[in-house]
Amino acid sequence: MNPFSSTLLRDLATEYGTPLWVYDAATIRQRINDLKRFDTVRFAQKANSNLHLLRLMRDQGVVVDAVSRGEIERALAAGFTAAPNAQGASGIVFTADLFDHATLDTVVQHAVPVNAGSIDMLGQLGQRSKGHRVWLRINPGFGHGHSNKTNTGGEHSKHGIWHTELPAALAAVKEHGLHLVGLHMHIGSGVDYGHLEEVCAAMVTLVKNCGADLEAISAGGGLSIPYQADEPHIDTDHYFSLWDAARREIASHLGHAVHLELEPGRYLVAEAGVLLAEVRATKFQGGQHFTLVDAGFSDLMRPSMYGAFHGMSVIPADDEVHPSRATVVAGPLCESGDVFTQAEGGVVLTRELPEARVGDLLVLHDAGAYGASMSSNYNSRPLAAEVLVTGKTHRLIRRRQTIEELLALENA
């Protein structure tokens, strides 16, 4: 999806240059609204941790998940606190499988509840902070993702406390004087309904068998979006009803109400964002046509990393309709894998697009999640700027990094 008109994108490219991330506030608000039946929507900010988007989320009643010290500090800077809100949900939860020393200090200092993915974390936390609020992230023994790299369950995944280790984890919670909030499961990104039913059943069985009392359960994230035009939009009511049924069964087993959290990343922001690039060269290599743009995998890594598909459109500089042709869309990096049209495993594909000329704009759709947040400085390219569009207005929410800033850390 591309929520923007060609005129607006052309104006933004002229004003801020390319490559440029552009986000639509209305789409984010709409996606949050889709999920309002869940007691708490906790945004997995790894998908997009721009402070201005975090503030937008906060204004809509969304809380956040953080997976590093930097993400905790971002949440604090955006005005979230670790304290529970009116529904009893903490503004920030830290999810990880380990603590590095600095992050443990930050978690303790700000009393940020911890969603622990290893039993070692419980001992390390308990020694520092008695009564600290903890979730247990359980690996139910299976997982599912849009790529093997986004499958976070099963025995080949490093994530979570293995389901048969739950009694040991509960014993550690008790031994170290921690306060158990609830159980959490996130089996991967791009979960289908079949796996979802399995996770819900696994959550119910675990709670019934473990003997612990809980305030809450978390359904994790993983809600997909239609990257390809023929993919259906997720039925969020169905998604909710499956988890709600699990929650009700758990509540009736425990004899009291149980809070239900959801932890989406991609769903809230993917469709709201595009990456705007300018076509800077076109060429044939033998019979193969290439369209070369000024954004690369240092900006949007998903195609190179997962073979992920992003819809694309061309905004011609001359306003004429150009016939389409099959082309490989690639970036400026000095690396063969810097191709936006590729399948998992690095197989180069072509895309049918209106023939682009130098100076035309290329729009990469559905790039609001895991786009800017996964960018790097590879090839010593500065991080791109980000713009937020709200109705008829727009503003720069991250300026373009300068070369001086890039070199600054090494200026001894």
Ligand code: LLP
């Ligand atoms: N909760 C936990 C514990 C997670 O590990 C993740 C994602 C989420 C929630 C949010 O998942 P989502 O709703 O966004 O699918 N870079 C990859 C995705 C990696 C996700 C890692 N964990 C991509 O671009 O597809």
